[in-house]
Amino acid sequence: MGDANPAIGGSLGSSLGSQQAPAPESGPTDAELERGILDAVRMGLADVARTLSVQLDHRRMARVPDNVRPIGAARHGGRS
16 A cells, blocks of 8 residues: 555655656645636535635735735725
8 A cells, every 4th residue: 555655655656756846835726726716616616616716816915026016905095
């Protein structure tokens, strides 16, 4: 059963080790979150889609420089 868990030294981990780029953060990528949102909408799971959408928005906003504000905040005079 060593092959089932690459972290333990299975053959899958050693064969893919040179192909995988190091992940800067754990968890799903933006593309995976987008696919998850679409899949949730297709299945009628609006609450799941909304949760994933908020997570994606927070992740994207974390990458925005400090001197950039959302257009909605600029129009309403608010700060984010």
